[in-house]
Amino acid sequence: MNPEKGSISIHTENIFPVIKKFLYSDNEIFLRELVSNAVDASQKIKRLASLGQYQGETGELIVDVKFDEAAKTITISDNGIGMTAEEIKKYINQIAFSGATEFMEKFKEANDANEIIGRFGLGFYSAFMVADTVEIESLSYQDGAEPAHWTCDGSTSYEISTGTRTTRGTDVILHINEESTEFLSQARLQTILDKYAKFLPVPIRFGTKTNSEPDGEDEEGKPKYKSVAVDNIINNTNPAWTKSPSELKDEDYLAFYRELYPYSMDEPLFWIHLNVDYPFNLTGILYFPKVKNELEIQRNKIKLYSRQVFITDEVKDIVPEFLMLLHGVIDSPDIPLNVSRSFLQADSNVKKINSYITKKVADKLNEIFKTDRKGFEEKWTDIGLFIKYGMLSDEKFAEKANDFCLVKNTKNESSTIKEYYEKVKDIQVDKDGNIIYLYTHDAAQQDGFIQTALNKGYDVLTLDGPLDTHFAAYMEEKGGEKVQLKRVDADVIDKLIQKDEKVDLALSEEESKKALEVFEKAISRQDMKVEVDALNEGDLPVSVTIDEFMRRMKEMAKTGGGMNFYGSLPDNYKVTVNGNHPLIKRILSASDEEGSKLAKQAFDLALLSRGLLSGADLTSFVKRSVEMI
Numbered sequence: 001m002n003p004e005k006g007s008i009s010i011h012t013e014n015i016f017p018v019i020k021k022f023l024y025s026d027n028e029i030f031l032r033e034l035v036s037n038a039v040d041a042s043q044k045i046k047r048l049a050s051l052g053q054y055q056g057e058t059g060e061l062i063v064d065v066k067f068d069e070a071a072k073t074i075t076i077s078d079n080g081i082g083m084t085a086e087e088i089k090k091y092i093n094q095i096a097f098s099g100a101t102e103f104m105e106k107f108k109e110a111n112d113a114n115e116i117i118g119r120f121g122l123g124f125y126s127a128f129m130v131a132d133t134v135e136i137e138s139l140s141y142q143d144g145a146e147p148a149h150w151t152c153d154g155s156t157s158y159e160i161s162t163g164t165r166t167t168r169g170t171d172v173i174l175h176i177n178e179e180s181t182e183f184l185s186q187a188r189l190q191t192i193l194d195k196y197a198k199f200l201p202v203p204i205r206f207g208t209k210t211n212s213e214p215d216g217e218d219e220e221g222k223p224k225y226k227s228v229a230v231d232n233i234i235n236n237t238n239p240a241w242t243k244s245p246s247e248l249k250d251e252d253y254l255a256f257y258r259e260l261y262p263y264s265m266d267e268p269l270f271w272i273h274l275n276v277d278y279p280f281n282l283t284g285i286l287y288f289p290k291v292k293n294e295l296e297i298q299r300n301k302i303k304l305y306s307r308q309v310f311i312t313d314e315v316k317d318i319v320p321e322f323l324m325l326l327h328g329v330i331d332s333p334d335i336p337l338n339v340s341r342s343f344l345q346a347d348s349n350v351k352k353i354n355s356y357i358t359k360k361v362a363d364k365l366n367e368i369f370k371t372d373r374k375g376f377e378e379k380w381t382d383i384g385l386f387i388k389y390g391m392l393s394d395e396k397f398a399e400k401a402n403d404f405c406l407v408k409n410t411k412n413e414s415s416t417i418k419e420y421y422e423k424v425k426d427i428q429v430d431k432d433g434n435i436i437y438l439y440t441h442d443a444a445q446q447d448g449f450i451q452t453a454l455n456k457g458y459d460v461l462t463l464d465g466p467l468d469t470h471f472a473a474y475m476e477e478k479g480g481e482k483v484q485l486k487r488v489d490a491d492v493i494d495k496l497i498q499k500d501e502k503v504d505l506a507l508s509e510e511e512s513k514k515a516l517e518v519f520e521k522a523i524s525r526q527d528m529k530v531e532v533d534a535l536n537e538g539d540l541p542v543s544v545t546i547d548e549f550m551r552r553m554k555e556m557a558k559t560g561g562g563m564n565f566y567g568s569l570p571d572n573y574k575v576t577v578n579g580n581h582p583l584i585k586r587i588l589s590a591s592d593e594e595g596s597k598l599a600k601q602a603f604d605l606a607l608l609s610r611g612l613l614s615g616a617d618l619t620s621f622v623k624r625s626v627e628m629i
Contacts (some may be wrong), residue, residue, distance in 0.1 A: 003161040032196035033123035038063040041080030042202040079169035082140040085148035130180035138170040204234040284330035290382040305331040322390035362400035369404035449488040469555040490548035505534035522599035541581040542606040
């Protein structure tokens with residue numbers, strides 16, 4: 001071959017600064033691109049052999065990654081399809097061409113041709129992010145092919161001449177620049193390969209590693225071991241998501257989970273195996289982790305691959321927001337390696353994938369609920385937050401989830417939303433026909449209110465999760481105009497569910513006015529609005545409650561519900577004095593000093609039951625209680 005110099009056919013003066021500045025956000029991507037190219041070249045020779053287009057022995061296909069710290073080089077080698085000088089000029093110099101496009105056109109009758117699309121072109125040029133000079137040594141699989149050598153120093157000029165390679169395949173040699181010497185490190189390269197090449201379909205060898213193997217027994221009969229150097233193979237070439245679900249057992253899915261997350265302490269609850277080839281290609285496995293009763297959205301737990309090449313763990317536009325709680329892998333050849341946020345947001349396939357995953361997750365949950373309701377209920381503590389999050393953020397998911405979303409009451413009994421409506425609709429109905437769902441956010445703190453409701457024959461839901469203020473509003477909205485949710489401490493029980501029965505006030509108008517004055521003076525707080533009401537004699541003498549609407553708006557403001565105005569307002573409470581309780585008559589008949597002390601004591605007891613008594617007020621209450629004893 002006559003040595004030849006030329007200019008790379010590109011439309012810009014110099015593409016390399018563009019590559020460095022715009023096309024790649026992280027310079028470690030160069031290794032992913034070059035190893036991916038080597039894998040593609042390996043798969044191509046295998047495919048040609050299967051189609052009868054290559055008669056020789058393919059041998060063991062493997063990609064080697066090596067580095068030489070002294071020479072400041074990194075070399076990526078394969079024994080794949082190789083290239084002639086003309087092919088190098090076409091596929092490397094003329095960026096407008098794609099080796100994959102021509103290859104696919106030639107063998108378009110192959111059913112699995114999508115698996116062997118090459119990416120020579122811009123991906124190859126990412127090498128210049130870290131290298132001053134790049135060389136290619138290649139020998140094509142074609143009979144009589146002459147080895148070719150190509151070199152380029154990062155300008156648009158190149159040289160091509162006869163190469164030195166004697167076996168089929170390609171070496172890409174990077175002469176690392178001064179700014180990128182960090183990559184001339186065993187640990188650094190191992191980390192990058194572990195990240196991007198962990199599941200590539202062709203073995204990736206990165207030097208050797210030392211294994212400990214049995215070596216007989218010592219004089220005492222104890223086993224001996226010896227150190228043996230073996231190939232350091234980076235990847236599992238046949239990960240679980242590439243297999244058919246029928247090939248896998250539960251232990252295989254669990255083993256793969258541990259492979260993905262070796263430092264995870266908990267095993268997943270269950271998983272979904274994704275496998276679709278129309279209207280887009282998608283495979284993967286999504287795992288449901290144990291989610292504690294706090295909003296721990298652990299991003300970067302779902303990994304996105306394209307033909308087993310890792311792309312990103314920023315999957316927000318591919319996976320619905322609420323599914324960010326899941327772990328696992330998604331692999332789609334319809335998503336390019338050099339993916340951008342703008343591409344993801346605009347691509348129609350991505351939108352379809354998003355909808356498909358939502359549907360598959362909802363179907364899987366519904367299937368588990370129907371086939372093993374008891375097991376589903378036992379897992380609710382771990383998956384309830386995730387399901388509620390989905391219902392609040394994704395309308396299509398919510399439509400399906402209404403059939404399996406559970407609510408629990410203070411007796412730890414589970415019902416679906418529909419079942420719960422049927423359970424309370426005839427009992428917890430007020431005089432205007434509204435169906436009232438009572439709930440608590442803290443069963444221990446609100447036990448007095450709960451017991452009062454239970455004594456009335458009512459049921460009380462437990463809504464104590466971080467999203468439950470919003471979920472209460474959701475249940476109200478979807479329950480219809482007659483369904484209302486009221487926290488059990490929002491008012492006295494007879495006001496929460498008002499019936500037609502009227503309770504007469506035992507106090508005269510004058511006595512009622514005096515009781516109001518006594519309590520207002522004893523309490524003397526701007527945030528406490530006092531009223532005297534006619535309740536049952538057996539109810540508490542004094543109750544402290546907070547308005548349902550105001551409290552809910554303030555809680556939504558705290559969790560980013562867009563109610564910031566309410567979040568800045570002070571807390572305001574209502575103090576209900578039960579005019580029919582015997583203690584009130586006693587207060588009215590006592591001296592002013594004694595009556596005030598009793599009123600203050602009854603009020604402090606009400607605060608204490610709400611967990612609202614602290615500091616100096618609590619100290620004063622204890623001292624007064626001792627004196628009264």
